[in-house]
Amino acid sequence: MSAIETSPVPIELAMNTAPSGSGPVGQASLAEEALRRLNRAVAVYSRDGAVQFSNGAFDALLRQPAFASGLAALFERTLALHSVRSEDTPLSLGERRVYQIETVPLSHGVLVTASDVSAEMAERKRVNDEARTDPLTGLGNRLLLREQLAELMSDLTLHPSAAAVLTIDLDRFKAVNDTLGHPVGDALLRVVADRIRSQLGRGDVVARLGGDEFAILQVDPQQPKAAESLAARLVDLLGRSYIVDGNLLNIGASVGVALLPGDCADGDQILKYADLALYRAKSAGRGTYRFFEMAMDEEMQARHTMEIDLRRALALREFSLVYQPQVNLDTSRITGFEALLRWHRAGGATVAPSDFIPLAEEIGLINPIGEWVIRNACREAAGWSEPLTIAVNVSASQFASATLIGTVVSALAESGLAPERLELEITESVLMDDTQSVIDILHSLRQLGVRVSMDDFGTGYSSLSYLRRFPFDKIKIDQSFIRGHEAEGPGGSAIVQAIAALGRSLGMTTTAEGVETEQQLSRVAAYGCTDVQGFLFSRPLPPDKIADVILNNRAQPSEPPRKTNDTQGGDSL
Ligand code: C2E
Ligand code: MG
Numbered sequence: 270m271s272a273i274e275t276s277p278v279p280i281e282l283a284m285n286t287a288p289s290g291s292g293p294v295g296q297a298s299l300a301e302e303a304l305r306r307l308n309r310a311v312a313v314y315s316r317d318g319a320v321q322f323s324n325g326a327f328d329a330l331l332r333q334p335a336f337a338s339g340l341a342a343l344f345e346r347t348l349a350l351h352s353v354r355s356e357d358t359p360l361s362l363g364e365r366r367v368y369q370i371e372t373v374p375l376s377h378g379v380l381v382t383a384s385d386v387s388a389e390m391a392e393r394k395r396v397n398d399e400a401r402t403d404p405l406t407g408l409g410n411r412l413l414l415r416e417q418l419a420e421l422m423s424d425l426t427l428h429p430s431a432a433a434v435l436t437i438d439l440d441r442f443k444a445v446n447d448t449l450g451h452p453v454g455d456a457l458l459r460v461v462a463d464r465i466r467s468q469l470g471r472g473d474v475v476a477r478l479g480g481d482e483f484a485i486l487q488v489d490p491q492q493p494k495a496a497e498s499l500a501a502r503l504v505d506l507l508g509r510s511y512i513v514d515g516n517l518l519n520i521g522a523s524v525g526v527a528l529l530p531g532d533c534a535d536g537d538q539i540l541k542y543a544d545l546a547l548y549r550a551k552s553a554g555r556g557t558y559r560f561f562e563m564a565m566d567e568e569m570q571a572r573h574t575m576e577i578d579l580r581r582a583l584a585l586r587e588f589s590l591v592y593q594p595q596v597n598l599d600t601s602r603i604t605g606f607e608a609l610l611r612w613h614r615a616g617g618a619t620v621a622p623s624d625f626i627p628l629a630e631e632i633g634l635i636n637p638i639g640e641w642v643i644r645n646a647c648r649e650a651a652g653w654s655e656p657l658t659i660a661v662n663v664s665a666s667q668f669a670s671a672t673l674i675g676t677v678v679s680a681l682a683e684s685g686l687a688p689e690r691l692e693l694e695i696t697e698s699v700l701m702d703d704t705q706s707v708i709d710i711l712h713s714l715r716q717l718g719v720r721v722s723m724d725d726f727g728t729g730y731s732s733l734s735y736l737r738r739f740p741f742d743k744i745k746i747d748q749s750f751i752r753g754h755e756a757e758g759p760g761g762s763a764i765v766q767a768i769a770a771l772g773r774s775l776g777m778t779t780t781a782e783g784v785e786t787e788q789q790l791s792r793v794a795a796y797g798c799t800d801v802q803g804f805l806f807s808r809p810l811p812p813d814k815i816a817d818v819i820l821n822n823r824a825q826p827s828e829p830p831r832k833t834n835d836t837q838g839g840d841s842l
């Protein structure tokens with residue numbers, strides 16, 4: 270810093286001679302006077318750092334130590350580089366004053382000017398901050414988070430457990446918004462933001478990423494302990510009741526955690542990883558947290574590939590239906606078949622419906638697939654030699670789409686199948702979503718003559734109330750009550766007996782699903798089930814085997830058609 274003299278003593282301007290040849294006498298002194306009176310701070314230094322001239326504004330600034338030392342540093346750089354404009358290095362004096370210093374090398378010195386850019390800088394900061402702030406909660410936004418992440422990642426000396434990213438998603442927030450309106454939803458988000466803020470350390474950054482999603486960058490070398498403790502605190506705190514505008518609200522939070530740079534050293538990727546862990550926390554029942562594991566990424570990749578394949582499976586005709594007989598215990602005859610979907614994925618593997626139907630539901634593909642199933646099943650059944658029923662499984666989202674009734678009507682019309690022969694199987698999840706509108710659709714279907722069964726009964730929550738709200742034709746008792754350890758205990762048998770009795774008194778057929786052994790058969794018969802379906806009688810069969818089974822069914826009315834076709838059934842699942 271010694272290269273420059275920071276004394277405020279003004280020295281007479283050295284260049285006080287008029288430019289050669291022209292100009293009125295006294296022009297130099299006029300110029301000097303003008304410079305002295307100028308609001309902007311101006312000084313001329315000799316190359317060895319002595320002040321040659323400075324105006325009053327400059328002298329005033331020079332009295333401030335921060336300005337003097339900042340100027341000294343700049344001056345040294347000016348000499349070294351020959352010309353430095355200081356535009357990008359504004360000099361702050363105290364809290365709010367910022368000066369823009371410009372240095373221009375002259376033939377025998379350096380011209381220094383300084384102007385007050387405090388207002389511009391304050392405005393720039395305001396705009397900057399605004400661009401990085403979520404206006405609703407005052408937290409940061411995605412841009413802020415990404416910048417902070419990038420900054421952290423650029424530090425190559427980062428300790429492997431330097432930080433964690435936590436993504437938070439509120440459970441049941443949508444219900445608050447939908448039922449109480451957006452103003453209450455917004456107010457709730459602000460309280461949530463306060464609760465999150467209250468749990469953060471000094472270096473932590475929190476952002477609202479949109480909707481009810483938040484993310485935290487927790488900078489703490491005590492990972493994963495610090496993140497685990499924060500995640501647990503957040504799940505607990507955000508899950509406590511809220512009172513917003515006089516409403517008592519109960520929501521919850523799920524949290525996903527990824528460590529950085531341990532899990533990954535890419536800012537965008539780490540957010541994705543935390544989201545994958547969050548997704549896991551949600552599917553584990555919400556109101557909990559999960560740490561990212563590499564296997565989650567692999568699963569997600571596999572899921573993504575499956576999604577791409579599933580999207581083109583219909584066009585590539587990779588689906589088929591197999592049919593499993595349903596047998597009446599009184600007559601020992603087949604009363605109908607259940608259509609079960611199979612996906613023959615390119616590469617040879619046959620995928621079980623439980624492995625792809627949930628995905629198809631999630632990505633909105635179940636509607637076209639479900640429509641294909643209904644049309645094909647009706648067409649197939651219309652060609653059978655006996656008027657047996659054809660049961661088709663229908664997912665919850667098919668009820669939500671408003672096209673279900675139209676599809677059923679046109680499938681019946683196209684195939685010529687009598688409506689009474691079509692039976693739709695729904696699970697309780699269908700009724701749980703939006704019960705009244707589903708029940709309305711069920712009534713419309715019933716008016717067409719179509720039958721409706723309650724599938725997998727006993728696995729949901731409020732089965733009995735649903736049974737009261739809609740008069741199902743059939744209850745299918747879930748396999749878990751028929752087969753296996755629990756089914757064989759006293760609890761299982763009591764449940765099957767109770768359901769069979771309930772079905773009897775409500776005038777509904779009760780089908781025991783998944784009967785595999787003679788022992789199970791005699792048990793469900795003794796409990797009062799009216800019908801059975803299971804491998805004991807037949808595995809699901811390809812369509813070309815059905816004609817024979819129906820013929821056999823007619824020919825031997827006293828013998829149930831058990832074990833006649835399961836080995837060549839062709840259903841590998
Ligand atoms: P679900 O409707 O309860 O169908 C019965 C399932 O149990 C079928 O499995 C059938 O193969 C199997 N099963 C029948 N008897 C036995 C037995 O004795 N032992 C054993 N271990 N299993 C037996 P699948 O075909 O894998 O279908 C699974 C589920 O996928 C179905 O359960 C149904 O919920 C769903 N699904 C199948 N096809 C469709 C469809 O076209 N649309 C929709 N939305 N869902 C379908
Ligand atoms: Mg079913």
Ligand code: MG
Nearest residue numbers: 724725745782
């Ligand atoms: Mg079932």
